[in-house]
Amino acid sequence: MTLIKSIxxxxxxxxxxSGKNLTPLDAVKFxxxxxxxxxxxxxxxxxTVVIGRDARIxxxxxxxxxxxxxxxxxxxxxxxGLSTTPTVEIAVPLEKADGGIILTASxxxxxxxxxxxxxxxxxxxxGDDGKEILEIAEAEDFNFAEVxxxxxxxxxxxxxxxxxxxxxxxxxxxxxxxxxAKFKVVVDGVNSSGGVVxxxxxxxxxxxxxxxxxxxxxxxxxxxEPLKEHLTDICELVVKEKADLGIVVDPDVDRLAFISxxxxxxxxxxxxxxxxxxxxxxxxxxTVSNMSSSRALRDITEKHGGTYEASAVGEVNVVTLMKNNNxxxxxxxxxxxxxxxSHYGRDALVGVALFLTHLAEKGISVKELRASYxxxxxxxxxxxxxxxxxxxxxxxxxxxxxxxxxxxxxxxxKIDFPENWVHLRKSNTEPIIxxxxxxxxxxxxxxxxxxxxxxxxxxxxx
Numbered sequence: 001m002t003l004i005k006s007i008x009x010x011x012x013x014x015x016x017x018s019g020k021n022l023t024p025l026d027a028v029k030f031x032x033x034x035x036x037x038x039x040x041x042x043x044x045x046x047x048t049v050v051i052g053r054d055a056r057i058x059x060x061x062x063x064x065x066x067x068x069x070x071x072x073x074x075x076x077x078x079x080x081g082l083s084t085t086p087t088v089e090i091a092v093p094l095e096k097a098d099g100g101i102i103l104t105a106s107x108x109x110x111x112x113x114x115x116x117x118x119x120x121x122x123x124x125x126x127g128d129d130g131k132e133i134l135e136i137a138e139a140e141d142f143n144f145a146e147v148x149x150x151x152x153x154x155x156x157x158x159x160x161x162x163x164x165x166x167x168x169x170x171x172x173x174x175x176x177x178x179x180x181a182k183f184k185v186v187v188d189g190v191n192s193s194g195g196v197v198x199x200x201x202x203x204x205x206x207x208x209x210x211x212x213x214x215x216x217x218x219x220x221x222x223x224x225e226p227l228k229e230h231l232t233d234i235c236e237l238v239v240k241e242k243a244d245l246g247i248v249v250d251p252d253v254d255r256l257a258f259i260s261x262x263x264x265x266x267x268x269x270x271x272x273x274x275x276x277x278x279x280x281x282x283x284x285x286x287t288v289s290n291m292s293s294s295r296a297l298r299d300i301t302e303k304h305g306g307t308y309e310a311s312a313v314g315e316v317n318v319v320t321l322m323k324n325n326n327x328x329x330x331x332x333x334x335x336x337x338x339x340x341x342s343h344y345g346r347d348a349l350v351g352v353a354l355f356l357t358h359l360a361e362k363g364i365s366v367k368e369l370r371a372s373y374x375x376x377x378x379x380x381x382x383x384x385x386x387x388x389x390x391x392x393x394x395x396x397x398x399x400x401x402x403x404x405x406x407x408x409x410x411x412x413x414k415i416d417f418p419e420n421w422v423h424l425r426k427s428n429t430e431p432i433i434x435x436x437x438x439x440x441x442x443x444x445x446x447x448x449x450x451x452x453x454x455x456x457x458x459x460x461x462x
Contacts, residue, residue: 005134007131013111024065031069033137035073037132039074050078052095080159085349087163122344124319174357183244186247191221193251201353279328284323287307289318291310314347315336380434405417420439422452
């Protein structure tokens with residue numbers, strides 16, 4: 001059982017004792033801290049927060065607790081109900097709200113939930129703001145409203161449609177070309193919000209949809225992280241249905257992975273590569289991804305005459321560097337597309353529409369499209385943390401051991417070798433050390449990852 005308090009929000013497992021898991025008391029405390037922080041940032045008499053959730057079993061309970069806490073502070077709540085992370089992000093500025101909360105633990109299994117916090121632009125909070133909220137929560141320094149000053153809930157279930165319309169209106173999304181291509185697509189919505197939203201978008205684009213796990217009941221039929229080992233069912237169904245491709249999203253619909261027409265993974269890392277290839281082919285500009293993402297984005301960006309930069313891991317870090325670098329598209333190699341023409345947040349709906357337009361224009365299969373890109377292979381592994389492990393000491397030891405190589409320590413330790421790289425870092429969302437590697441073959445990437453796991457285990461005395 002776990003409770004992780006970080007600058008990006010609070011995430012934990014449901015049940016158990018308060019302070020060690022995401023219990024009702026913890027939900028109330030952190031919602032109250034966020035509301036108190038919002039009030040400290042504004043001299044407005046009335047504040048408003050947009051709230052949406054994924055389809056997790058605990059979602060409605062947590063939403064009721066969070067909404068009631070904000071109302072108790074005198075803050076109005078716009079309730080989007082079952083929604084997606086990017087939908088809440090676009091709703092905040094459209095509603096001229098003061099902030100937003102998405103109730104989702106993203107790719108974590110069903111026993112997890114989280115409060116992901118947004119500012120008045122619909123973007124994730126800065127590290128300093130997140131730290132301030134954690135301090136307010138720790139001090140429990142709350143001043144609730146008197147009875148005549150309580151907030152109210154306004155239910156607005158129209159934002160999924162508004163979001164889809166916004167995607168269809170993007171200049172680089174060509175709905176007519178997609179319709180003309182007559183695509184057949186299998187969708188794995190992992191029984192969460194994506195099972196509703198992605199088929200709805202595809203049908204608007206004239207796509208024939210085969211639904212797999214699209215009942216939003218929160219009972220995830222497989223591990224919800226869209227990795228190859230979790231996606232056997234959709235890979236088989238794409239082949240069986242003779243579909244053009246498969247689309248997989250995580251529970252809150254900010255990560256996107258494709259299955260090629262032959263039932264093989266397109267590669268989560270290549271979601272951003274393909275979308276960037278299309279956007280850069282139409283609009284000259286720069287790109288950004290995090291330093292755990294594939295070198296292929298750098299190669300594609302430079303092919304189009306742009307500049308690529310890598311940020312620390314975390315959406316807020318990617319967005320900050322995108323703004324500084326005037327990037328026209330960016331994101332994370334975990335299938336997160338950030339397209340500022342829409343908004344500064346990872347958005348699977350935008351990714352689907354850009355990818356299908358690209359595919360329709362090219363007139364080739366998904367397998368052929370994947371073969372046209374630089375070929376890199378990644379290994380994504382992890383080591384579970386125990387309380388006695390000192391991650392900082394482990395990472396410092398690895399940095400010293402490889403001091404002759406090209407090392408970056410902005411976020412953990414990244415070691416760039418001439419033909420491959422390894423990135424070692426403590427996760428923000430799980431009690432683990434992540435070991436990401438990339439090389440010119442899968443065997444080489446896996447071997448490199450296993451080598452570093454063995455070294456870390458040796459250093460840590462595991």
